[in-house]
Amino acid sequence: QEEQLDPNAKAGGSIVITYKDDVATLDPAIGYDWQNWSMIKSVFDGLMDYAPGTTDLRPGLAESYEISDDLLTYTFKLRPGVKFHNGREMTAEDVKYSFNRMLLPATQSPGAGFFGSIKGADKMADGSATELEGLTVEGPQTVRFELSRPDATFLHVLALNFASVVPKEAVEAAGGDFGHQPVGTGAYKLGEWLPGQRVVFQKNPDYWRAGLPYLDQITFEIGQEPVVALLRLQNGEVDVPGDGIPPAKFQEVMSDPDQAARVVEGGQLHTGYITMNVTQAPFDKVEVRRAVNMAINKDRVVQMINNRAVPANQPLPPSMPGYSQGYAGYPHDVEGAKKLLAEAGYPDGFTTELYAMNTDPNPRIAQAIQQDLKAIGINAEIRALAQANVIEAGGAGNAQMVWSGGMGWIADFPDPSNFYGPILGCAGAGEGGWNWSKYCNKDLDAAAQAADAMARPDQAEARLKAWSAVFEGVMEDAPWAPVFNEQRFTMKSPRMGGADALYTDPVSIPINYDYVYVTDVQ
Amino acid sequence: MTETSNTVAAAIPTDIRPGLFRRLMRRKTAVFGAGVIALVVLGALFAPQLAQFPPDQQNFDGLTLEGAPMPPNATYWFGTDLLGRDLFSRLLYGAQTSLIIGVVANGLSILIGTAVGVTAGWRRGWVGAVLMRFTDLMMAFPALLLAICLAAIFQPSLWIVALVIALVNWVQTARIIYTQTISLAERDFIAAERTLGASDWRILRHHILPHLLPTLLVWGTLGISITVLLEATLSFLGVGVQPPTPSWGNIIFENQTYFQSAPWLVFIPGAAILLLALAFNLVGDALREEMDPTQKGRG
């Protein structure tokens, strides 16, 4: 298909984006932080991609693909003439190399688990194979994947950064430091990288999408306190504060019409929720879990974070396909909650622990929840810990309740299945898994598997229905109390151009670097 | 001179003891300092009676519709915080925490530091060497990391936090006290005591410790704000006092980004810490001058 260029866009210019945290790596097989995720997207490409500002899949480095009738074989025809930043043309061998590299245990890729449906991926994981059995090079421009089971998410998975194509010679030349000397096929190539200071992207003039990107250069300034970043934005030194508008400045920005006009609001594939460990008393009783769901005053929590979220009643966020539009969820009902507690045998409530990450606003949210729980007699002591400690406690099953904020689920790809397997399914319920509720419902697991096997395009509708049912089933058991879905508020400088959707891109956060432009170039 | 007074408070020269309090009360600065301390202590003790709101009550009208805290007003004397809680009530309750941290943790660290420093400086030899090498080691150890690790390994609670702070902070005191003890031990009046047959213990208690007092007072009073803020840093790292328990330090830390939009959340607790530390210092200074006979009348 032809690329739709923005008629108003002008090429050239450069922008500055700030982040607080350091950019750990730009190696696509490894990078898994929310800030380097979108940066890697602009340096590398995979076979699949999303249309800017949407969750619509489209071919990336693949020109076209075919799916066999048994849904087990995917054949991709590669786009010809795509060049790596080092000038060499990308071939099918590179695709094969990239997948092998990513799946080798030595690479320590956190994404290896996504590719479990490819034949031979398990052998790669346990070290018994060094080549992926299910990936074959059919010709210089053709690769074929064989799956061990039908997988409706497979195309989404191929759009993950982990599946990016990298040139072997550059990886080897970097000698283990590819993450700091990345070479890809993407819209930008790495210009300068001063650790702890800034990363500079230069436009890739040979980018295979003609006319893109618009910008000549993007400078990411690192280690910037969000409050300071906003001051600099107001001072005209920064174009987009990568960490968003800090709470302390939110009021100020929104009450100034000029600044408020430059704030773009949009949905996000995010849900903030509380997990309850279903294997331990008192949360082994479904009434208790439902009572918690009913006790939380979500409106108040949302108000407290400056209304930057919408109350949630189910695991999936509203912008996620498969969201149950009509689902009512549990109402805020203190009396009802008390009654349920009494039914469960806790008329006087009980004492428990609520884990939360220690960065603002999470301890605050935890305290709001704590107050709500107190109203129905549950005395939740807060454990505000560093991220690593919360994850440890949740994974080990030591935490009775965990507030997910800060570590919560922003979808890897826009598909409902991403919200189930590791965090609600039996697979994640083991020791160390991310299913902190330790919730395992065999029936729902089977239903989920069945839904993911519906990989035919004409099954899409039915599949989403099936997923809706799965999540409604989950809510019936109430291992979680969904609290809210965060809204994104991206602020930009006056000169930034491009559709609003680019600033709330669901997969490229905070903005889609390839498509934005500045208006002040001649 | 009675037997009891001689043994009980012999570290303090006899003629000073009876009138010390009275004489302290003649100094304006000391009275001011003692007054502030008394106020804080009373505030902490009677917080339940004095506070208009429970410290962790998130008042419905304590936040604007946009979720912003309220500036000081008739209902909320010092305004509200980001959860709509009454800042005045939180400061009252926070005084309990901060006093414990500032006095107990700081006192404990001074105690450990003094014990180590005096022992090493007095005994010298291998005991002293081992103690001081250990002190060097602790000094070379990033304090914050140690605090984080200790606090993460134990479950954080107020007393653990106090202990951790003490364990981290004693090092500098130990160093200073060590050098002072060494130079004191060389002084003639210590030699004179020895020639009288005084035991080590007696010399330490009656002649060394009283001379270390001024240093200890300086370190002790400056240490108060440091420890109160350190507790806040630890809270910030998730290893301090857990929310919603208020402490002056963590109130500041929670709200520090709001210093422009809600200045009362930062500057009121800040002033409280400053005042407390200052008060202890004023009393300490007065105490030092009153207890050091050679200082009397000197500038």
Next chain:
Amino acid sequence: MILATQTAGAPAAPVLPGDAPVLSVRDLDVSVMTPSGLRPLVQGMSFDLRRGETLCIAGESGSGKSVTSMAIMGLLPRPAVRVTGGQILFGDEDLAAKGEGAMRRIRGNRIAMIFQEPMTALNPVMQIGTQLAEALRAHTDMGGAEARACALEALKLVRISQPERRLRQYPHELSGGMRQRVVIAMALAMRPDVLIADEPTTALDVTVQREVLDLLRDLQRDTGTAVILITHDMGVVAEMADRVLVMQSGRVVEQGNVEEIFRDPREPYTRELLAAVPRMGDGSGPAAAPGAPLVRFEDVSVRFDIRSGLLQRVTERVHAVEHVRFDIHAGETLSLVGESGCGKSTLARALVGLVPHEGTIRLNGQPIRDMRRQDRLRLHREVQMVFQDPMAALDPRMTVGELIAEPLVIHGIGSAAERRTRAEDLMQRVGLTPEHLSRHPHEFSGGQRQRICIARALALNPRLIIADESVSALDVSVQARVLDLLAALKREFGIAYLFISHDMAVVENISDRVAVMYLGQIVEMGTRAQVFGNPQHAYTRRLMAAVPVPDPGFERPPMPRMASEVPSPVHPVGQGPTRAVLRDVGGGHLVAA
């Protein structure tokens, strides 16, 4: 001799018609501000100082000598202490009325001052040369190199050895005598009209004092500077003064020519002062019959290790005391004399167990090294020590009452009330009043403090008191009183003394036997009559010759100037000083060969 030249900025030297005074003090009053109003420190002080003249101000401690000199310098600790009346005329200018800025131009330039303590008078972190040069540069417009050249010249003037090297040294690298020379050089570099020397030799050894006094006199003769010399040593007065001014409690009691004053003192106080001066004779007079040996030193050595190198091995040792052997008999006074650093204090410290020793020290026949706790307590009861510096030896945070009762507390003697009575007793014994018990040491004068130390030493009824330079820092009258007290106690209780001093005159007056120590070893020892009547060792003679004689008419026999530097007691491990062998020259008079 190149000395500094004047700059235009400095006030011109007063033009003196004939015998007109350089400095004349008229009715000077100095007072201190106390909570209860002004208290006078100096009252109605008047004197004239003529060019080239030496005026000695004598008087007991606290009589206002230093305050007067500070008033002239404009260095009174204002605002507490200040001039409240009278004039200080320097030429035709009244210094008392001058501001700080104007005084600064006179200070160190026209009027210079030397202070008592050479050890602390120099900035420890600044090179000698810099300290000298900065005084010059403050008052002239010389450049750095020129000032340094002048500084060197000044050092040569005070006859310091290796003056070039001294310029680059720091004060702690010089001996006390050398430091005092530097201070004098500093004071004289600008060729001031008036030099005020406040007890310039009190802290020095006799031999060094001798050199410094000679130097001062020579310099004065050469430069014509008028000198105000403050001292309590009448020997020094007799030797140095042209005119004498005697002060008592802030007032001038008497002034006149030195011969007049010594020959024919008019005021009773002056007479008293002169009577108190210890005079050295030939050592005749009654000596106590030796009792049983109380303490016995058998081949005692004390060495301090100096460690260096990677492994901190002992590479050198300070041989502070070397193979000392003598007895102290019950009831006798044994004096130990010798120059600073010869090991006197170390020997005493070894006896009370403050430093470890080799050889054997016996108390009542029992070696003190392997005493058990009980015996050790007895040692601490029977042997008491009175330290050189009474201020340093008393815990400044305790009251005198506590300090005196402390030995009793330590040894568990008596009830609190009994101890209190005993403390009052002792206070009276040493001439202080019981009311003083609740005061702190810093509220007493030096002499009183020393008496407190003695009272403390007496508390346990000791058999031996070690008096380590106990009277050296006291002025004559106080010294006389303390010596009398010691003698009385000896008579009354049969206490023995180990009396450590460098003042031969004092030693002669108090001791039964005398031991002369040099570089850690005893070089001569005998009864007072033997040592003073027939000094054998060259070192003993030199010590005796250095003592100032309180008689203005005394003609000092010419003496070769000594090589200034005392040999070092530090030797590499394995080596040591050659051992002096003592020979009996008759009647137990031992002399090193």
Next chain:
Amino acid sequence: MWAYLLRRLVQAVLILLGVSFITFLLLYVLPADPVRQIAGRSATPQVVESIRRELGLDQPFLVQYWNYLTGLVQGDLGRSYLQKADVAGLIASRLPATLQLMALAIVFELIIGLGMGIAAALWRGRAVDSVLMMTSFAAVSAPQFVVGLLLLYLFAVQLGWFPISGYGTFSHAVLPALTLAITGSGWYARMMRSSMIDVLHTDYLRTARAKGLSRGRIVLRHAVPNAILPIIAMIGIDIGIFMGGAVVVESVFGWPGIGQLAWQAIQRVDIPIIMGVTVVSAVAIVLGNLLADMIAPFVDPRIKLR
């Protein structure tokens, strides 16, 4: 002198050994799993195990420590778990910024702290004294973050005298260094005050006055050099505080120092970086103290290195 240095270096090595062992032990028992951090939220147990094996984290503690030590001896500080880069390189790239900030901060701290201390001592007991000592307390009690932001807001945003944040030129360094200096200067002020008061009572100061020197020279050339000795030991302590502890200031001013690196590593249990920063800052502290001890004889010639 050389023997002294050598002995101190041997001591330093022992201290480093102790520090590295304790840190390693603490991190080992820390209830947080680095592998979980690396593997991320979607990792299957298989992936987690393979990463654990790759990093050698399945081995017993002593083996792990031994491996670390052998690396350390060769100057190898290991590889960051999350950044997949050599820790030595990561630290080296930030060391200049940290050292630059530290040096400037100490200079400012000395200027402010000593200035306040000297003034307070000279006007002891007067209003100046009380105000200055009060200020020193305020400085010690002030949270760095707020001080930093206030300075930044005032001097960079409002007045525009300095850049808001970043690294490179001298003017970038002024505000962060000033923030550190202000919050640290209280200690110096108090130390200097009491030390000056002692010196002002000495005989040699009286001698200096008797020489007719100007007040300025007396204070600056005679009193200060004598009073400054205890301050030098404090600089040694300060180096330790600044090495790993300038996190807040670094983040307010976007300063690419070690603090930020350490901070993020601590939060995400990137053990090689934590170890690396600990070891490097321990080295800095030991060297700083050594330097302080070596400087001492120049300040006070009576001190001998032995």
